[in-house]
Amino acid sequence: MRKSKIEVKAGTPVALRQTKKSQVLEMLNGGGVSVVAIADALSISKQAAYSLIGDVKRSGVVISGAVKDGAMHYSVVQKKKAKAKTLAFGKGASVSDAPSH
Structure with a gap:
């Protein structure tokens, strides 16, 4: 079982493990x-590297x-x-500062 977080002493930030x-x-x-x-x-x-490049492409990045x-x-x-749905719920970078009605 892979752990996605690395546990550290209290008071220091928890780092996420980088994926390939x-x-x-x-x-x-x-x-x-x-x-x-x-x-x-x-x-x-090399085949695994090509596969990872394809994975990045499929996630929406233009290469x-x-x-x-x-x-x-x-x-x-x-x-x-960011997807339109993400932006609509205020999770994206283009969230308006205007108050909602």
Whole structure:
């Protein structure tokens, strides 16, 4: 069983464990990264790296690819947008400061 939180002493913040998907997203946000670089950084196969890139795409992040130094490098073009339902309930970034009627 995997634990999603790391317990620490009282008074210090609890850190969430990073998933491989979140690590791939972080690498993609940092600029062009190759599948080989992702696979090496996470100690996984190239196929698993391709799968994680697909997982990030399916979560709503727009990713582009460009050939650099003979290898495809991927990067984030557009970050995931909040869903209309999330915004309607005040959980998104564009919550109005105007009082409700």
